[in-house]
Amino acid sequence: KKISKEMLGDSQALRKLREHLVKVAKAKTTVLLRGESGTGKELVAKAIHELSPRAKQPFIKVNCAALTETLLESDLFGHEKGAFTDASSLRKGRFEAADKGTLFLDEIGEISGSFQAKLLRVLQEQEFERVGSNHTIKVDVRVIAATNRDLETAVQRKEFRQDLYYRINVVTLRVPALRERRGDIPLLAAQFLKNFNTENDHTLTFAPEAIEVLMNCEFPGNIRELENCVQRTAVLATGPSILRTDFACYADQCLAAALWKNGQPTSEKSTTIEPSAACAAPPVGDGQAPIGPATTRGRVPDADTVIAAMEKCGWVQAKAARLLGLTPRQIGYVLRKRG
Template identity: 45%
Template sequence: MSTVLVVDDERNYLIVLDDLLSEEGYEVLTASSGPEALEIIKNTPVHTVLSDIKMPGMNGVELLDEIRNLDSDLPVILMTAFAEVDQAVEAMKKGALDHIQKPFDNEEIKKAVRRGVEKRLLLQNIRYLQTELGALWGNIVGKSKAMERVFTIMKKVADTPTTVLIHGESGTGKELIARGLHKSSSRANAPFVSINCAAVPETLLESELFGYEKGAFTGAYSLKQGKFEVADKGTLFLDEVGEMSLGLQVKLLRVLQEQEFQRVGGSKDIKVDVRVIAATNKDLKEEVDAGRFRADLYFRLNVVQIRVPPLRERKEDIPLLVAHFLKKLEGKLGRTVREVDPAAMSCFYRHVWPGNIRELENVLERAVVLCKGSTITVDDLPIEMREPSEIDRGVEDLISWEKGLAATLDSIEERIIRLALKKADNVQAQAAKLLGVSRSNLQYKMKKYGMLS
């Protein structure tokens, strides 16, 4: 049960607010002065404080200052009379979550308190991730079922020499996963070396990985160690390994099998003890079938696979990620933006996030730069996030309010089946595979919609 502390020197307000918030399911504590409230906060877990501004001795703004010193994450909502608006503005600048004018509307109070409690619980989750999970996995944020599956595999494989293949779309945080595995292994004090195979020209990638001897080619004026040598006793992270040429794949396979290699222009075998973690946004099995990736190397890399879910499959993590990045951006930009308002958060949930976590961080940085206050609004978001997506508009076009839900769903299903058949050149077995159903099920549906005689 969440706890709300109500502070007011007028007993009638304490009674009314106690009754109102207790009916909402909160545990309500009351205090008639600022010092009494501070004692409660020091000794009792509190999720939100609801305080009057005008009180004898320590007023609400002064109480806010003291609370910020004790617990900067604790949401404080201030109640003001009309004459105290200037103080309320000052309090908002100092970090108050909201201010409500007396005489107050019950629904407004309930809405503000609910927002405060939700924010407190969210920040507590962030602290948990930064301490408990952060101690293991660094900056990886997530409590969704999809991320729990990732953490489960990471925990099992982290402190082993096993090669790991991380699969995920661009921007999902594959390198963070690799760093988390390294940090939680017995190799944590040895180097973590990363190379993006897609970012290095093919002609240079071999010398980057294996190094070269002096005089190996024009411009090789001195011996250079490659990534494998630098990563000795540690971890080498090969990002976008699917971009590697077939010729270089043979040499990588030898290192994985023998733990030895030769520098470019050299003849001496160099022994290393390196754990390899690879990542790709491609389906390497399909690349093998297409002849673009060696099957033997694929099996060497794919001992344990970790699939990192795209953001659209873990949208319940969005509030945690938003809070994490806002804290990070506060240090980077020197601007304190504490939250995203509900309308803007709806845009975050609705957005498809093709760029995943990286796109989310960029959107938030833009919003923090443009934000006029301490709360991100819809106006601070890119135009493509404010407007319904083509998918949303397409769904609206399909809805027939006159027919009702069942008939509308049938209409959508029929259209999808026709599209699948068209894509499969009317080959039913192929269309069934595209749709993820059996051929007999597809034929039943086709008869249902008059597509078979």
């Protein structure tokens, strides 16, 4: 029941993942989650932790792609006071924080070759030293790693250590893309709209044809992109219900509009548009990319759209940016250009 609440959907692909997830959760075995960006790998990792004997212990997450090698080493292993210029005090690392619990290493395929050797050691021996210390620290940590990279090719190209690959690839779970579980889109969209209504004190609903639009979009950014699409459309909606004409797709602002040419949805079999940011906000002026995989330049959002979002968000620029799938810098650019 807990998994069903957190991982919404009843598609065959999701049911299969749930079945495997329950079995994997019982062991201490290292798990590798594989899937495209935005599919919900962190949610799967957390579900494994919460169903495991370690459920009452810490669940610690680290985005390996977000830190340089030096910062990642300090973040994972901690450092002693004076270990480097800014080390004004002792700091425990994520491995220590996750002791007896679970450590989720997201985007593990992005770590440098030199750091891979250090990570391999702690995965094998469950021991390490803080930066600036010779004292070995023992831990009991279950590691769940995730990647959207082709690690086999990375190994062949010597970009990823083969021994580390075998160490993390004990049990592999594949997280399905949203296009493989289209039947779950209505449930997911309804939950995202419910969240929006709760956060913004609204009572918006979906008109039936609105859900039909979502069912025909590709969403290469997967669940994350669907959530952005729902939130962005909700903040700009003018009536009590979201209509199909409220979506950027329908307004011909992205390639998914091809699915609704002449107001008619295409069949699922004919959904073959190239990867693009279906329902995603296009880039603005200064060339900064919006949140989400917007790889196709579309119509530039006008100032009225941005201002409407700002008004509905209480003129909180960061919130308006998130709902529109932009960055605060892009919002500022449009507003400055408007004057």
